[in-house]
Amino acid sequence: MPGDARLAGLYTQSCKTCHADPATGAPLVGDAEAWAPRLAQGPDVLLASVISGKNAMPAGGQCFACTPDDFKALTKFMSEAHQ
Numbered sequence: 001m002p003g004d005a006r007l008a009g010l011y012t013q014s015c016k017t018c019h020a021d022p023a024t025g026a027p028l029v030g031d032a033e034a035w036a037p038r039l040a041q042g043p044d045v046l047l048a049s050v051i052s053g054k055n056a057m058p059a060g061g062q063c064f065a066c067t068p069d070d071f072k073a074l075t076k077f078m079s080e081a082h083q
Helices: 005-019 032-040 043-052 068-079
Strands: none
Touching: 005 068, 032 043, 032 068, 043 068
């Protein structure tokens, strides 16, 4: 879970549903290999994909309370390896 309580709440409400379930095909939290090609596109392209939606991901991951900075922080959290 993100260390920031607000981000943890946003993650639980919106991101966790898909990014913690391998059956969804979404890159899983902490799976650096799955996140690498997405991160390689650059932060602006990745943020635009999150905001507009891409493939099966709905626009904004259905996080209606998320700001662009929230999306950046949540993506950073999900793309980093966690132990």
